[in-house]
Structure formats: structure tokens, C-alpha cells
Amino acid sequence: MNQKISKKDISKLLDELGKEFKVFSPSRESGVTTFAEWDGRDSSFLEWYRNTVISPKAQLQPLYEKMFSFHKDKEGYHLELPPPTDKKLIFGIRPCDAKALMIIDKTFQDTYQDPYYLDKRKNTLLVGLGCTNPYDSCFCTSLGLSPTQSSDVDLMLTDIGDEFLIEAVTDRGIKLIKKTSYLKEATKTDKSKAEEARRQASSKVTRRLDTKDLAKRLLSSFDDQDFWEKVSNKCISCGICTLLCPTCYCFDISDELVKKEGSRFRSGDSCAFPVYTKMPMENPRLEKWRRVRQKVCHKYEFYPMSFEVIACSGCGRCIRLCPVNWDITQILASLPVKVKA
């Protein structure tokens, strides 16, 4: 039941999909690599795309989004909600970024169902693309992921040279294949080429993270101030690692007011900023080591305690983009080893 598509036909495929969905594909038109609306012509991403700086999570939780507008008149206050979301299709999402969405789904579906995120989430189809050339900062394999396969997408594509092998993962994926042109039947050779490609890509992920008893080790090092001061001393408390992380989801809400009308927005926030926990009487994370400890423990200890999954998919953006080359895998590898009985 496997299909395949020639790379030369990808543009045409995206155009066809564009009739039913708003299609997003990797792009660097804006000056940084991100997912942008398919413009109908530039499929050069097939050559340069390894992974984007701005993860596709930005399609579900944008840099900033309007929650509602309001204005006041003689009758009182009126609220205007944003228009309903279009159906979207993200073409080329990597397994790490797809897993990340599954990880943050748990937060947005917890005691409160977040309508802004969930509305977009259910209206977005994911067409995954397996890696061929992971970065040296990638460490997805240590977190139980594969760089080439994913159960978190609707369709999974594997690069077999001049073509992509296509496998449906969900019912939505099956439906999508049924109505798509440009597909051919895949042969046994194609399938073995795909297996070989997967093997090669996985072997290129060399960075490792030991997750055995990680939560326990973090718990027992929690009060080791010397350790945390040492690992945090070069952090500059900017927001790069958190704002670009596909499994981070913290947001701030602000109002923009102009006389009697305005809008309420939500935008990204970061626990790395000192003001994140600032309150009138005190700031419990005034010192930098507390904030760094919080970030590490939240992702590898507290989140698994609440949702049984580590809030990290090994995409490596935090390592690649940090201005001072702070490295989470090094920090975790240097945890004092004692485990509380």
C-alpha cells in the first residue's frame, strides 16, 4: 500500500493541496528559516532544508496572536472573537517537531481546553519528512525518537534519492493519499532504499543523552546550589532557548489599548527572564541559577511527573542557537550521580 512521488512533482503536489488547505513549507524568504505559506514556485527547500530555526509549532502557537478585540460604545463593551481557523497543512515537519506537538498537546488539553491552540491543532494536517542529514546538535534518538519515522504525523515521507516514499500513518493520511494525483506505486526496491536511508540518517545522530533515572537524578541534585551555580554562570538569561523550543509553551497576555478600543494578545514568554516570576513583594527566581535549574527540571523532571513524557524531543535548537553555546546534554551528563534511595 506504499506510494511514492518524484521530487520534481512536489511543487505540483503542493499546488494541488493548496486548493483544499493553506499549505506551509520550509522557507528562508523572510531572512530566517521557518515554515511559510507555500508561494507556488520556490521548492528549493528540497535542497537546503535540514531543520528550520523557527519550528512549525509557530503555526499552532504563533509569535503573537489576537485573542479578541473589544470596543466600548453607548451600550457597553463588545467583544469580537477572531475568525475561525483555516484548514492548514504543514508539509515537511520533522519527527522531532511532530513529537513536540504531541508533548505540548497534553498541556493544552489538561484541566482547561485551550481553544486557540486546539482549534488550530485539529484543523492542521501534518505531512512528515524524515531526516537525511541531522545536525551534530540533534539528539532525538536518546529520547526514544527516530529521525526518520513518526507516529505523530498523518503522512510520512522518506527520501529515497529522486523520490519520496510515502506512508500513511492516520486515517486522515489515508484519505489524503486517495485524493492526490502524482503518486505512483512503490516497489520492493524503493522500500529497501527507504530502509537503507533510515539507517544512514539514524547513524548520523551522534549526540547522546542518558535518560536513565534522569528524573531521580535531577530530584536528588535539586538543592545542590554549587552545581547549579556552576552550570548556569555563563547563561545570559535571554529567551532564545525557550522561545525557539518546540516543547516550550509559556505565554504572556497583554492588552493593546487605543482610547476606547483595543485587543488582547498572547505572545511567547520565557522562564529565563528574571521578570517571569516577579511579583509585588518578591521574586522567587531572582538569581540566575534558580531560573536555569527551573528550566532543566521542568523539562526533564516535573513534566514527566505530570504527563509521563519528557518535555524535549532532541531537536537541538537550544544548543545550536545559544549565543554562549550552553549545552543541555553536557549539563545533564554532568549531574552529580548520587540517586536518592
Place this chain on the structure above:
Amino acid sequence: MTNREAEQRLRDEAKSLLESAKVDYIVGFADGSLKFHTTPLITRNKDDVDHLVINPFMASNLAKFLTELEGRVGIVAKGCDSRSIVSLVQDNKVSREKVVIVGIPCRGMINLSKIEQLAGKESDEIDDITRQGDKVVVKLDGSEKEIPVKEVLFDHCLACELPTPKEYDLLIDEPIPATPDEEASQAKINKLEELSHHERWRFWQNEFSRCIRCYACRNVCPACYCQRCFVEEAEPQWILSIPKWQDNLIFQIIRNIHLAGRCTDCGECERACPVNIPLRSLSKEMYDLVGELFRFKSGMEIDAAPLLTHYELEEAEDFFR
């Protein structure tokens, strides 16, 4: 001195500074966890100083850490870093007696993005990058490519006016004279100045549309040491915390004006930006304006008065009615 000899000398000096308790901390560069990257090393432990390195990838401005660390600090400083330290001393933010400046004469730092563009590959796919005099040799896929060093140094290194620190306690290697190439380093700015007013504003509007307000530009900057930045004010709220391009742009304009006379053109803001906004095109312009209008160069004379505390009886009057 070769690089190896200089590194060894640096490690020996750093060790003796800690052992003789002349300093509480040593701040320098160590090898990073990514190829062709260094990372700041901040340590009280004399065994850690064996990790100190000197190489063409030491882009960070370590003076940033002086305003955070308590105690006496032995700090590794290239020419531009030493200017930032002097600027902090001028501002009375750091006391000169508490800093031991270990000067490293600098031939310029290699800009990985420029190498990546010329090589057509990203840095983790490149096998080796070495500087040989005025050439840089890039080894990739079994072949070697020679590039003139001027094409791969950072723009701010091309304009460097002080490769060897003027203010220092120790100098690790022979002084290097300044050979600034203003023309080459100004290329991006000159292009902008050819645009009309309207086009320039549209350019910046476009660039700042992708700013994510990570504040890396502010946080890497040694001169941005305010405990409470104007963006954090809520009463009155000067700019929204939402990353709309208007507020992103105002943030950067005001940041540059607030830094006038204290920015030493170290280029860290542009290097740190994760979304490739050409921030140096703003900071260098301010740097040049300060030089043109008030003949002031930040961080050059330790006894000079900071720019905005000084005034001449007659100056800059041309547009006052």
C-alpha cells in the same frame, strides 16, 4: 608566539592568578560543544584553567560577566573586550582595582556564517577551518578551499581600531597593530544609505517583523547593564511586550540611543540574533555618529568622561532654532 605557546602562557598565568589569590574568578574562553565554537569559562577552580583556549572563534565579549560576578576577576580580553571593560570603569560600574585584564592581541575572529555561505555547507559539515596568515583554509569533503581572510572575518573585525588592548595588566603575546578597513566593514551600511527615507524605513519594518523579542542582543551586550530595562516598565508602558514590528523596532532604536558612547562595536548583538537581523547596521551607525558629532570613541581612554556626562560650550547646534 604560536597559538599553542600563547595558550600555554595564558593557562600558566591564569593558574598563578588563582593560586596567589590575586583573583577570585578567571573568565576566559574554552572549547564549545559544537565545532568551531567557543564557550565562556567562568571558574574559581585552578584545574579548570587548563581548558582555556586561544583560537579564531572567540567571538563573545566576556566583559558582560563583570557586572554579574562579585569579587576580583581575572578576565581574558581581546582589544574590543578591553574597550568594553574600560567603558564600564568609566561608568563607575566596575572598579579597575577589582579586574586583572589579561590582554590577548587579536587578528580578528572568523564569522562562521560567512564561511558557511562561501562553502555552501553548514559548519557541522565542515571538517576543519584553520587560519594561515592572511588566508583561511577550509577542509570539506576531502578537498581544501583557500579563502582570503578578509572575506570571512566579522565586519566589526575588519574595522578594528584596537586589536591589542591599551589598558591591561598582562599581555599574552606580541602587540598587533591596527589595520582597519572601514570601507569593507561598512558595506551593509553604505547599501542602506543609498536607499530613500521611505525605502529605509520599509527595510527596517521588514527586518523587525521577524524579531522574537528574545533580548539576546540586549543580554550579550556588556554596556546593557540596567537592572531594570525600559521594556520592563509597566507604569508607564513604553512598548508592548508583544513582538509587533513597531515595538521591536522602537526597542532597538532606543537601546542604541541609550548605548551611545558606550557601545564599542564588538558585534555581539548581530552574532547573537537567532533570526539574522543586521543589528550592527544600527549600532555601527550610532558609533559613527558619536565619532562625527563629538569626536568620542568609547573605551579608549580610561580617564575620559562618559559621552553624555561631558559637553562642549558650542557643539551640535545646527538644527536648534
Place this chain on the structure above:
Amino acid sequence: MAQDSEWEPKLVGFLCRWCSYAGADLAGTSRKKYPANIGIIKVPCSGRVDPLFILKALRLGFDGVLVSGCHPGECHYQTGNYRARRKIALTKKFLEYMGIDPRRLQASWISASEGGKFTEVTTQVTKELKEAGPNELFADDK
């Protein structure tokens, strides 16, 4: 307020309390006409004016900003206007580099006895802003 068919620029003036604000008062009490386009904010000294005020005014939609203080050498606080001069000069040149019409930031030295000068300056600045057109710098593109 009746709907004007002709657009009028909105100008904000930061006037120092000791000289320029007093000068503006004098213009008023002498019954000298000056354009109603200016909204005045009193500051203790022109040196108080942070470039942040100027940018905020432009962000809010004002078409122009005027900063006015005592003549150099006559500052009530001795040196405040010298600081202002450095800051405003840098701000003005920097904003021009960014692409902002230089007519939108203007400055003057007006003493407490120069009611006439205040009238002239505001009239002249308003005229220039009318030529510069409405401030669309921070408008959202549709």
C-alpha cells in the same frame, strides 16, 4: 469637533519649565496667536527629555515632536540643556538614518521672555509638518 476636510498635524512640545514653558505662557498672555496644533508637556528641564518620549510620541501617532529649553549657558540647572543638546542631536541624526523624516523632530532654545519666538517656532514647525504629511510610520499595513 467638526470634521475637518483638511488634515491638521498633531505636534507635542516638551517645554522646559523655567524658560520655554514660561515663554509659551508669555505668548498667551500677550494675546499672540500660535497654532492650536501643539500640545504642551511641561518638563523640569530639557535635559529630562529621554529619546524614549520622542519615539513614544511618534508611536502614538503624533506627527511631530518639539523639544525646547533654555539657551545654552542659561539653564536653570546649569548643565541640563547641554545634556539635552547631545541627546537630541544623536537622536535626530539616528532617526534620519533609520528613515524618519527629519522634520518630525525639532528643537529650539526659547527663553522666558521670548513669547514672540515661541509663536514663530510653533508656526514654522506646524507648517513644516503640514508639508511632511501625516505620520504613517507605525501604521499596520493592510
